[in-house]
Amino acid sequence: MALYSEKVMDHFRNPRNVGVIEDADGVGEVGNPVCGDIMKIYLKINDAKVIEDVKFETFGCGSAIASSSMATELIKGQPLEEALKLTNKAVTEALDGLPAHKLHCSVLAEEAIKKAVKDYYDKNGIEYDPADFPEDHDCEHCHVH
């Protein structure tokens, strides 16, 4: 299908890191069923603050699944600091682009990761600047409510 790049289709058809980490150190979920996409990221973080393992679950369209897959690949094995620098743009570029109306999928991926890291900080009493993390919004990309 010409709608998506080959990279997107590859990550959609063979998503990397699908699943759940039962004893995750940080979990982040964004989106909601009304909008038609939910992404959930699970992080396993070691003492050196490196992302040892990451898994995702996604309810959504092809580009949502591909964006989650790509985002998890990009942060796996990375120090937390690096993972926090991951932008939706980097995810999109790594996928060789997304159609304009699908860009929000890469935004969701970025936000899900940030939310999972924040969850880790919260659970471990680590201080952070809340401004570095996206607001918790239910339905930014769609206005059906």
Added chain:
Amino acid sequence: MKIYADNAATTKMSRDAIDAMIPYMEEIYGNPSSLYEIGQIAKESLENARARVAKVLNCEPREIYFTSGGSEADNQAIISAAKIGERKGKKHIISTKFEHHAVLHTLNKLEKEGFEITLLDVHSNGVVTAKQVEDAIREDTALVTIMYANNEIGTVQPIEEIGKVCREKNVFFHTDAVQAIGHVPVDVQKDNIDMLSLSAHKFHGPKGVGVLYAKKNIFLSNIIEGGAQERGKRAGTENLPGIMGMTVALEKAVANLDNYTVKLLPLRDKLIAGLDKISYSELNGDRDARVPGTVNFCFEGIEGESLLLLLDDKGISASSGSACTSGSLDPSHVLLAIGRPHEVAHGSLRLSLGEDTTEEEIDYIIKSVSEVVDYLRNMSPFWRDLVNGKRPHVFAE
């Protein structure tokens, strides 16, 4: 296996329809408005086609206007009735919430011009009743426009009864029959229809050609201004190859209707029964009041576009009403109109069969859809929440 299960989107042209077009490109290419021989032969063919289409619909040839398709016919029917109403001070139009956008967007435009539009609710089975129409008709109602068969869920409306109510109340009745012609019997006299739209590419004819039937007492307004074609009501050199292809396709589809129905009904019902076995899924629209080829389901916990892409990988062409596939933020207005919540409407799948569909294909579709739904649910956090009871199910298991 390659299976085309999107015949409600468009159909493959029949050999007969293609063969009927070719002479009008190669030999009889004259302009029907020209007075020399190949122009006049073209003109005769055009009028012959008009008479044949009229015969199929059971009306007079002069009540047939050739258009560029279903959308144009819908636009012209509605605008014409609105203009007639306006001249008599009638500025109220009745339609339904689940019409095609060719109707809904035309009504939106009229609303901005000061018309009052009543969009009837659609029952959860995807049907609007004549009683609803009767109750909604007012002194100032200029038009009732209700589709014959819905394009997404395939439900057939009680058009004859609705037409009868409109006749009794002396209100014009238009029906978008784009998804009905060739799928259920349509007769403008018996069904009490004043105006009707059809589109050739939905019954194995060419794209970009259709018909507006308008009863002879209805004064049409032009959508396209210019030359005097179509009795001055639709300018533009006639698409004669398209019209000839459409005419043959229409005759064939209607002549074949009984065979088609007998063949497709068991396949359709087998497909419905097979997909019903998938847990937390539900058929959209009435089981029986539907065209023989269209089946539409919602599956909880998954999203339609990813379902379509994976079915495409398995060789199955289908469609969905999810927001991602509609290119908008909301899922299908049709599914919302029959009361499906957003989260379920995103997980919809439309399969529309054709006369070539085989039982083997139905088996393969059922198997493939079940596999893909399972696969997507396994990676869906929404599905996990449903299974864990963190969110409520919409459907019964």
